[in-house]
Amino acid sequence: MSATPQYAIIDPETGKIDRHIFMDQAIYDEEMEQIFGRAWLMIGHESLVPRVNDFFHTYMGEDPVILTRDSQGQLHALLNMCRHRGNRVVRCDDGNARHFMCAYHGWTYANDGTQESVPGELEAYYNALDRCALGLIQARVETYAGIVFATWAPDAPSLEAYLGDARWYLDTVFNRRDCGMQALGPLKWLEPVNWKTVVDNCSDNYHVPTSHLSSMLVQHRYLGRPLITHEEQFQSPNKHLFVNGHALTFREVDDNTPRYVHGISRDTFQAFQEYYHTTLPEVERRLGTFRAHKIQLGNHSLFPNGVLGFRLALPRGPQRTEFWHFVLLERDAPEVIKHVIRTGSQAYNGAAGLFEQDDIDNWRQVTAASRSPIARQYAQELSMGVGHAGRHPDYPGLVSERYISENNQRHFYLRWQEFMNAKSWADIHLDPMTARFEGTATMQG
Amino acid sequence: MHTSAPTATVVVTPQQALWLELMQFYIREAWLLDERQFAAWLDLFTEDVLYFMPRRKNVPRRESHREVTPLGDLAVFEDDKRYLQMRVARLETGMAWAEDPPSRTRHLFGNLVVEPLDNGEVQAKTAFLVYRSHLETDQQLFAGSREDVLRQVNGAWKVAKRTILLDANVLLDKNLSIFF
Numbered sequence: 001m002s003a004t005p006q007y008a009i010i011d012p013e014t015g016k017i018d019r020h021i022f023m024d025q026a027i028y029d030e031e032m033e034q035i036f037g038r039a040w041l042m043i044g045h046e047s048l049v050p051r052v053n054d055f056f057h058t059y060m061g062e063d064p065v066i067l068t069r070d071s072q073g074q075l076h077a078l079l080n081m082c083r084h085r086g087n088r089v090v091r092c093d094d095g096n097a098r099h100f101m102c103a104y105h106g107w108t109y110a111n112d113g114t115q116e117s118v119p120g121e122l123e124a125y126y127n128a129l130d131r132c133a134l135g136l137i138q139a140r141v142e143t144y145a146g147i148v149f150a151t152w153a154p155d156a157p158s159l160e161a162y163l164g165d166a167r168w169y170l171d172t173v174f175n176r177r178d179c180g181m182q183a184l185g186p187l188k189w190l191e192p193v194n195w196k197t198v199v200d201n202c203s204d205n206y207h208v209p210t211s212h213l214s215s216m217l218v219q220h221r222y223l224g225r226p227l228i229t230h231e232e233q234f235q236s237p238n239k240h241l242f243v244n245g246h247a248l249t250f251r252e253v254d255d256n257t258p259r260y261v262h263g264i265s266r267d268t269f270q271a272f273q274e275y276y277h278t279t280l281p282e283v284e285r286r287l288g289t290f291r292a293h294k295i296q297l298g299n300h301s302l303f304p305n306g307v308l309g310f311r312l313a314l315p316r317g318p319q320r321t322e323f324w325h326f327v328l329l330e331r332d333a334p335e336v337i338k339h340v341i342r343t344g345s346q347a348y349n350g351a352a353g354l355f356e357q358d359d360i361d362n363w364r365q366v367t368a369a370s371r372s373p374i375a376r377q378y379a380q381e382l383s384m385g386v387g388h389a390g391r392h393p394d395y396p397g398l399v400s401e402r403y404i405s406e407n408n409q410r411h412f413y414l415r416w417q418e419f420m421n422a423k424s425w426a427d428i429h430l431d432p433m434t435a436r437f438e439g440t441a442t443m444q445g
Numbered sequence: 446m447h448t449s450a451p452t453a454t455v456v457v458t459p460q461q462a463l464w465l466e467l468m469q470f471y472i473r474e475a476w477l478l479d480e481r482q483f484a485a486w487l488d489l490f491t492e493d494v495l496y497f498m499p500r501r502k503n504v505p506r507r508e509s510h511r512e513v514t515p516l517g518d519l520a521v522f523e524d525d526k527r528y529l530q531m532r533v534a535r536l537e538t539g540m541a542w543a544e545d546p547p548s549r550t551r552h553l554f555g556n557l558v559v560e561p562l563d564n565g566e567v568q569a570k571t572a573f574l575v576y577r578s579h580l581e582t583d584q585q586l587f588a589g590s591r592e593d594v595l596r597q598v599n600g601a602w603k604v605a606k607r608t609i610l611l612d613a614n615v616l617l618d619k620n621l622s623i624f625f
């Protein structure tokens with residue numbers, strides 16, 4: 001392999017990005033190794049494999065991976081590739097199995113990845129096969145609040161260090177309750193877009209009043225939800241911040257701020273406020289007073305491809321992304337709350353979601369412009385708020401002065417560049433952790 | 446040469462009459478969708494309708510009972526009448542970008558099987574091919590089935606529950622901004 005090219009695709013002072021990163025096959029192939037081959041990737045949720053011997057089929061980038069819970073209850077991320085010829089040993093989306101048998105020649109593996117049997121081991125192989133060295137390839141696995149992450153890199157830092165201070169904010173959605181969360185899904189569909197555009201859009205709240213105007217109008221009319229306008233966004237005290245590649249936005253709230261999630265309407269508004277206030281003492285104990293009362297996580301992405309919480313943008317080529325939409329429900333929430341969040345999740349996001357369906361042609365045309373011979377000579381313009389982000393006394397991370405900013409996007413592409421240029425994890429920086437994690441909540445929930 | 450048409454009485458059973466009535470219902474539905482008369486299409490559903498498209502998973506043949514996700518799991522569509530009204534109303538704003546400019550669709554409904562239920566409602570199953578063409582060159586063919594429960598409301602059939610099964614695991618279209 002030739003020396004790693006040195007990428008310089010974004011000018012942080014002007015926010016101009018080279019469009020070739022959205023269309024070039026060679027760059028894409030390198031992303032699969034440099035980014036998806038070494039970052040911590042979200043691959044599933046513990047609730048998708050609740051019992052021993054459960055498995056859930058997932059992906060790390062383009063690599064098919066089986067998330068298993070072995071007979072001892074231990075989680076594994078196994079490359080779905082028979083060590084003989086490379087056939088997949090699992091063809092189902094999920095299930096319960098102690099062994100996986102390759103349908104080609106019958107090589108069989110235990111659900112902890114161990115090689116168990118090879119037909120003809122004594123006769124055809126003359127007992128000369130080092131069978132024990134031919135278990136399924138394993139990735140490192142760690143969890144955060146039930147969400148399962150995996151990495152191929154032996155030199156990657158801990159997941160806790162990788163998430164860093166982003167977890168201080170993530171806890172306000174994913175780590176609120178003692179009961180933990182239940183994942184439902186995924187709904188899978190293919191979008192003709194580059195995966196980075198999908199991730200970049202997660203902290204682009206600027207697009208909401210335009211892209212989603214029709215859906216906001218009807219949710220105002222039919223559900224009694226407030227409208228979001230540009231004027232309100234530009235004055236909003238909400239925040240936009242960046243940690244270790246993770247781009248986050250949050251609402252700065254107080255006890256009088258109405259709480260909303262997708263699906264809440266005028267009919268269920270009161271029930272949801274009651275649920276919120278009833279659980280507040282528990283959340284104070286778990287997250288401390290400040291976070292429990294003041295912070296509500298909004299749109300966000302986890303580097304490289306976690307999109308709005310536990311949802312995935314799986315790369316499938318420079319101009320193709322397989323989207324996986326899940327919904328997470330707090331296990332002890334009243335049934336009426338679970339019902340509105342579940343149905344709201346499909347009505348707002350997902351392939352048929354009122355909001356999400358309007359994003360796709362915007363994203364695809366943004367990435368398709370990088371194929372147009374003249375258009376691709378002109379950089380994308382991400383200059384909003386250059387020079388207007390810094391450290392904040394109350395909030396960890398690199399915090400933009402305004403809620404509407406492209407600071408997170410610039411830093412997402414800078415993080416991309418850092419991974420692409422790094423020879424190993426030693427070349428990838430982690431922001432120092434400064435957040436005070438008050439309360440009892442931990443990485444384990 | 447002119448001969449007068451023979452007059453013959455065709456006797457249809459009540460079951461066949463119902464089949465003909467519902468086939469006309471579905472043919473009309475297809476034209477309403479393809480001619481973008483969505484307000485009239487919405488009127489084909491009861492106020493308490495459930496418009497449901499579960500996900501379909503790859504599972505072993507002997508676990509086929511797990512192939513279609515049950516109500517209560519995350520669905521592709523799990524709409525009540527209000528969500529359906531929102532989907533239609535937003536098209537009229539002129540700013541529903543997924544459908545503006547609108548898709549060109551062709552809905553073919555067939556293989557109708559009708560089963561009267563004890564409570565006076567009727568279960569009707571159809572197969573469909575739906576073609577969608579959008580913008581310049583985007584196109585998609587959807588195949589699947591629909592199982593409806595229909596009820597008479599003021600002398601007209603209305604769909605009280607629709608379960609749509611798409612013959613797909615990973616959906617190949619960029620979004621599902623059309624109706625089935």
